[in-house]
Amino acid sequence: MTTRHARCLCGAVRATIRGELDDIAACHCSQCRRWSGHVWAAVPVPDDGLEIEGEDHLRWFKSSDKAERGFCDTCGSSIFWRAFGRGETDVALGCIEPPTGLHLQRHIWVGDKGDYYEIADGVPQDGQE
Known part of the structure; x- marks a missing residue:
């Protein structure tokens, strides 16, 4: 079983992630851009693996009525x-210790992406309506 570690900038909040990870996505919605300062890139982890x-x-x-966001109260x-x-x-990809694989x-x-950048990496895009 694969184990990865994640942490916030100051290290006050840490996580151990167990298991294989899939569906790695970058979200360009306005809430995620405001939350992260640009694009929110994350991977879903089953609760029993976190x-x-x-x-x-x-x-x-x-x-929102559907979701919540977790952050460190120190950093x-x-x-x-x-x-x-x-x-x-x-879990935010930027918080996972490298090498992430x-x-x-x-x-x-x-x-809903910002008007200040283009997405040109060839990765599939959803939600272009």
Whole structure:
């Protein structure tokens, strides 16, 4: 079984990720761009494969009726996103310790992307409507 580690910038919030990971996506919606400062790239991890340490520094922000976002209350790092009742938590790719061995598989919500950049990496794009 593959094990990876993730952490916020200051290290107050840490995570151990166990298992194979798939569906690695970069989200271009306006909420994710505001949350991350640009594009939110993450991978879903089943809740039984995610162990979080430092939860006393982890804060959750209910960003919609469907989801919440987790961040470190010390350094402000955007670390997690999860839809209510889905049974998995998305972990920010930038928080996973290298080498990740992961590769971006798709771009989502590209119809809502910022007007200041183009997506030209050849990775499939969803949400162009």
